[in-house]
Amino acid sequence: MTRTAGFDRLLYWFGLIVIAWAVLTFLLVPISAALHAALFRHGGLEIVDAVAELVSSRRVRAALWNTAWMTAATIVTVTIVGMFQVAVLEYFRVRGSGFLKVAFSTPLVFGGVVAAAGYNFTYGPGSAITAALTALFPSIPRDWFIGWFGVLFAHTFLMTSFHFLFLRAAMRRVDYSTIEAARSMGASELTILRRVVLPVIMPTLLAVTLLTLHTVVGSFAAPQVLGGRDFHMLSQMVLTLNSLRRPDMAALLALLMGMVLMGLILLSQYFEAKGAYTAGAKTTTRIQLRQIRNPLLRTMVHALAYLLAAIYLVPVALIVLFSFAPASSIGIEMLPSTLTLTNYARVLGGGTAFVPFFNSMLMGSAAVVVGLAITLFAVPIMVRKRNWLTQALSISFFLPWIIPSILLAVGLIVAFDAPNPLVGNAVLLGSYWLLPIGYVIFSLPLMVRFMRSAFIGIDPAFEEAARAMGASGPYRFRRVVLPLVAPTAILVAGMKFNTLMAEYPLSAFLYNVNNRPLPIAIVEGAVSADPDQAAISLVYVTLIMAFSLTVILIAERLSLGRTPETSNL
Amino acid sequence: MKLSLALASAAIALASAFPAFAGALTIYSPQGGERAVWIAEQAKAAGHDIKLLNAGGGELFDRLLAEKNNPQADVVLGMVDTSMALLKKEGLFQPYSPSWATDLPARYKDAEGMVHKFWQTPIVLAYYPDRLPDAEAPKSWLDLTKDEYQGKYVLGATAWQTPRMYLAGILVRFLDANGEVSDEGWEFLSKLYAHAIIANDADSYTEAFKSGRASLDLNWLGGSFKLAKDLGAKVKVIDTEGGTPILSEGVAIMAATDQLDEAKAFVNWWGSADVMAAYAAKFGQVPVLPEALAKSPPAVQENARLVKAQPIDWDAIAPKLDGWLQKIELEIR
Amino acid sequence: MADNVLSLKNLDVGFPGMTIVHDLNLDVADGAFVSLLGPSGSGKSTVLRTVAGLLPALGGRIVLEGGDITTLPPERRNVGIVFQNYALFPTMTAFENIAFALRVAKKPQAEIERRVHEVAAMAGITDQLDKKPANMSGGQQQRVAIARALVTGSRVLLFDEPLSNLDAKVRASMRQEIKRLQTELGFTAIFVTHDQEDALTMSDVIVVLNHGRIEQIGDGRTLYRKPATPFICEFIGVSNELAPPLAARLLGRDIKGRSFVRLEDVVLGAAEGIPARVNHVEFLGAYSRIDLDVEGHALSAMLIGDPLPEPGSSVSLAVRPGAAHIFAEATP
Incomplete structure (x- = not known):
């Protein structure tokens, strides 16, 4: 012993x-x-010069501004999409939720350069979707997807993994009896969601939002592949400065980003501590999926859910499909005409x-x-x-x-x-x-x-x-x-x-x-x-x-x- | 269980990897893909035990500098004039005169006898005649900023070798008495960028041509031909007024190599007329060794006469290039 | 009663630098059901955790079945613990939960099988052994928890507020179940709770703790009928505290100190009573609670059966003779 x-x-x-x-x-x-x-x-600290050079650079300033507003915009859109996913999977009764779950889980394995390339493959200038769009509306430019819109689009759908993982779990911890109580008092579905459910999942939502913020601030692949000439972000600048053999400027810019990110990490640890407390209730009634009564609303939620699933699955499906295509058809054909295992x-x-x-x-x-x-x-x-x-x-x-x-x-x-x-x-x-x-x-x-x-x-x-x-x-x-x-x-x-x-x-x-x-x-x-x-x-x-x-x-x-x-x- | 398995397999991989590492001659080269495969095969057939490490020119350059205190490469092969000049300045190379150096024209050799160049690659201005009538094609690089060419040419990322070289080729025309680029030069470059389609990656470069927007290609010669072939279109190279920047790729032996004899043998083999001619036959690259050029296919010989060279002192430009690119990246584009 | 199975002698419990319970002395007879009852912060859980060995004793001794176990690690004390929420391992089946301690002690597989099945049969959960806790009812979980505590042959089980998170109905049936198992299997139970009903319904002996001190030890009836301190009087059952003038009026003499009278000892409609006004009537089924105003003082009474007085009406009231609990001034 x-x-x-x-x-x-x-x-x-x-x-x-x-x-x-x-x-x-x-x-x-x-x-x-x-x-x-x-x-x-150069043997001496030349930070002042480097900072001056950074400040005077038009593109660095643009990158700062782009990163700031893109981060804010992404947080809003990601939160909307992420909450909708959670509602569809864990709150409302939606048909085929098993399928939807697999679709919504793709960002866990489909990220970075691969995903950005996949989006370009799907929506970019050479894609089938663009071809169809321009055939229907000739006024649409072929590079409609390239620029801030494509970046925001990609961010919105690729950065929901934390919501998928954690917000769903938080939703499962909501005490169903509180929902029933609210309903008995005549609260509408919306009021219940806003006043009863949201406060319970709020600490988790904040933690998830901070994690997402962290991901957006450091986003590289999406603006690199989809940003085009006019939209670039900070991490691209860091890379560019490094390739220009100005590691000092790259390091300074990186440190600036790093300080923001460190702050976010500390904040999220703070919320984590609070969240653990909220999650303490043990004897909860397990949440039951809600049937949406209004048929119009029900149809709309289903349609949106499956549209979302399509947005998630199409780029992945195209990649998988073309992996079976003969090499010669890649980039030439919109859909492979023959499949092979070669x-x-x-x-x-x-x-x-x-x-x-x-x-x-x-x-x-x-x-x-x-x-x-x-x-x-x-x-x-x-x-x-x-x-x-x-x-x-x-x-x-x-x-x-x-x-x-x-x-x-x-x-x-x-x-x-x-x-x-x-x-x-x-x-x-x-x-x-x-x-x-x-x-x-x-x-x-x-x-x-x-x-x-x-x-x-x-x-x-x-x-x-x-x-x-x-x-x-x-x-x-x-x-x-x-x-x-x-x-x-x-x-x-x-x-x-x-x-x-x-x-x-x-x-x-x-x-x-x-x-x-x-x-x-x-x-x-x-x-x-x-x-x-x-x-x-x-x-x-x-x-x-x-x-x-x-x-x-x-x-x-x-x-x-x-x-x-x-x-x- | 899983842990021990992974560790065991890692150990096995390591054990099997190390002997190979010790034996082979390590060569750093930007020649990748099928070119790398060809080089490896031919070298092996000639009895050279080599391992090639491929990466982009910029990355290889950074890597070589980073590894300065503990160089991993024995030979550097195929990097362009400016990179070789800077690496030489860092003291990474040692002098060696290959067997084929005697016949090499002087401008492909350096004073220190460390870097020997074996290919030349023109960075050309080319146009697609079915999109742009012959009469309307630009006559010089400096014509590009004219309004009629707005949105008709693509500028690639400055991280790429080719754009770096034609940007340098343009800027040297605007050097003042102190050797600095004049304001006029920067204004020209701003306009050049403002009028251009910008491509950050190879796909969007190709796409600009596929969609029919671009009709002028600023590219290295082989790349220009390859793009035209992929597009199924005809391309014409312009022999510009003021000349075309021509790069040449060199080979050098690392100062720190522990396999000097093998390295010398490889360099001798690589630059020899037969190997160069065979490579030219396979990939269309123009050799600079007169004997090799003579043995090359007629099409290659023709390419060698396609454009007249712009006089550029690459060794003088090399130290300035980073500053120029920084200004372009941070302020102009 | 039989010999003491567990004795706490001059025990100090708490954390280094912060003693919560001083000089605790308690003898527990074999087979007894002892409750440690007290409000939160009274130190009852700390005592239990010290007996279990989860906290070191700060002073004094713990004697179990004649041996001093004060410094032994938890697993060598031969006491079983049933935790709050049961703390059943969610990743293991009921069988593995019960077998846990035996596996730790490296018992042979055959013995583990035999003993788990034995104790499972006693607890009536033989057919639940393959299930995981999430798939069991609360009652089944409780039985698994008790079986797990008993499997090493412990004769003393410590219960750390296992019922605290349950609603009233489930709670009542769980109580009965614990009591039934305790009677059938004959183990000694030390049961920590803040709920007087838990204590009153199950215990042979109740130890009431308040602010780290024992207020009183006794069976439920004694605590109720003969509370030793005002605290007990207020904590167990429902009492009226009589303001001194009212006490003088009702008891017919001056009272030095505090006096209490239980609701059921206030007699309404007494022949020689004091007039009072009915403020509020609360019908509670078997009985009703009547809130009264007696010469400006609030007083409540309990009434069994009908008829009930109307709010606003007047009644005459008295205190059942000898029913008042009077505590001298010195008692805090």
Whole structure:
């Protein structure tokens, strides 16, 4: 008994030391190295000059303004769409909600450059929809979708994943008896939604809104692909400045964004604490789906729901469909006239097209597993013991969220391009390991964010009960806590795996000749004139989406039904 | 269980990866896709054990600078004049005179004997005769800002190699006595951007032509031909007044290589007349080695005479280019 | 009664630097049902958690079945705990919930099977063993929780307000169920609650705690009939506190201190009574509550059966002789 307890303590301290070392070595050192390299580029601090240059740049000012108003507009539209989804899935009785749920879950696996390209494929100048529109109304320009409208459109429908995940769970926690009470007092459906339901889900809605805000402020792919010449946002400017070899200006702009984002994270933690309190009511009557009485309204809600599903599914469906099309028909035909499995055979056949797929699968799963291990070890400690040390740890984990990944990549390169005593004087640059390490760092913020909520949501009585029955710390963790947070862990693993498969900036900087990853291959395929390459990219994207969606739907099945506390936010 | 499995497989992958890494000659090159495949195949057939790392020119440049303290590459192949000049300035290369350098015209060699150029790539101004009658085609790059060409040409992203080069080619015409671009030059460039269709990615570049809006192509020679072929249209290259910027791609051996002999052998093989001619036959790239050009297909030889070169001192321009691009990105476009 | 199974001797409980209950002494007989009753903040849960070993004792001793368990970890104390909301692990079946402690103790599978089925049969949940908590009724969950607490052979079960979140009807049937299981299986129960009905209906002994002090220990009848302090008088049952002038009028002598009289001890229509005006009549089924105005003082009475006085009418009232509870001034 005491021997095992002693061993557990040893393990605990060993784990703490390993994490402290990892945070120092792979987070703090690289980030400060990057900032140092950026800000002291000529041996002296020339911030004043850089700031002056930034302020005087017309395009930087435009990017600031664009980011500000696009963020505000997106928040409004995303909230409307997200709330509508939640209402359709969890509040009203709508036919085919299983199908709708799958449709609305696509943003979880369809994001970033892939999704932006998919939207361009669907609505852009060369798309079937544009062709049909211009045939009907010749006055419509072919690039009607390109510009702020396309960006806002893409944002609106691609950024609802947090609503899908968390607002739905919050809706399930609404005590149905309060709704019935309101109805008995003669309240209309609208009044009930506004006065009874909304206040209950409000803390979650705020937390979700903050997460979404964070995503919009850092949006890159949508304006890059769909913004056209007149609409660009801050993260594009950061990238541009970096490619102009002005890392100092890039870093300053990134720091400005970072401060805004850090503020948002802290705010969301504040709301999280409040939300946990609201979610405390235990003896609630489970919410029952409401039939919409008014037939006109009912038809309208159904029509809107299915229109929304179509908006979500069409870009995905086109990508999947063209992944089965002969390479020659991509970009030429509006819909493939024949289908083939050749593209799949080329990817899965084990040839050169298979290598990047394999590399990314391997590095992606390794990074996700390591990231989860770190998160599962560190987060319970951070949640239980609140002091300056754990607070610092928690902020460190969020750093990669506010530092643009390019800066992080540069930091990793600068920190490990020479023998580094922190890693036993090894030179990590050029080795196989630097990219997977980068992936782990990149994965941590979202994992920590989600798992924090999951751990906070656990009723402490479970652990107490287990402790009273003699379960040791690790045993309690394994048998009681882990199963409770498992759905969240699987979910976040699936989401993160999916992003890693398409993560570009880190990959581009850190890969070496032996681990050329999928994103590099996909981008090469996208810019390559070789139609075979484009076809193979579509296969990659389809396979990744299918895989991630399966993982996420499994997690969803495990989580929402039985243990609402794990989808707490 | 899952963890140990993943770790085990990672370990296996690593174990199998390292020996290969130690043996092969690592070459950084912007030549990707089928070109990379061809290079790898031919090199292997000639007995060279190489590993190619492909990326965009800008990315490779950044990577080489970032890896300065611990270079991973043994040979840099196919980057353009300005990039090679800057990398040389950073002290990344070592001198070596390849076996084919003796016959190479002087302007394709540098004073330090580190960088040797093997191809030339004109950055051309071309037009589509079925959209723009011959008589109305521009005569010079400086004609582009005329009102009749508004909305008829596409400017690509400054992150791309080609736009960087023609923008530089335009700006050098406006250098004042101090070697700075005059206000007149910047006004010209502002107008050039104001009148242009802007493309941030390859798709929208192609799309501008597909939709019929664009009739003038500012492109590297091979790219221009390729685009015309994809569009199924005829394109004509203009031999502009004031000349056409011509780039040349070079090869150099990294100072830090630990496989100097293999690197030398590879460079000797790569620049040789036969390999260059074979590459020209396959991809239409114009070699600068006279013997290689002579062995190339007639179409390639014809391309070599298509335009007259604009006199540009790339080594002098290279350090200024970033500042110019910054001004374009932050204020003009 | 039989020997004491559990004794708390001079026990101090609370948190380091903040003692909540001082010098607690309590003996619990084997097979008894003891309630710790008190308002929130009285320290009753803290006492329970200390006995369970979830909190360290700050001083004093805890003796269980003759052995000192004051410093033992929870799992070695041989007490079972039924938590608030039961704390059944939602990811495990009823079987696994019950078997949890046995698995922790690394018992052989055959023994686990045997003991779980044994205790499940006693609790009447044999056919629920494959279900997860979310798929069980509240009553079934409670039985699983009790079975889980009993499976290691504990003879003493600690209940930490398990009924606190239930509505009145369910609560009543859960009470009966706990009491029935306790009688049938013969375990000793320590039951923490803030609800006097819980305590009165189930307990052999009720310990009333207030502000970390024991106000009174006794069976329900004693607490009701012979409250030791004004607090008990007000906390258990419903009483009128008599203002001194009214007390003098009703009891016929000057009272030093506080005096209380229960609603049912106010007699209406007494022959030699004091006149009062009926303010309000509340019909509660079996009985009715009458709010009265007696010479400017409010007083309530309880009336069983009809007829009921009309609001506004006058009645004469008296206090049943000897029914008033009088506490000397010194008692706070």
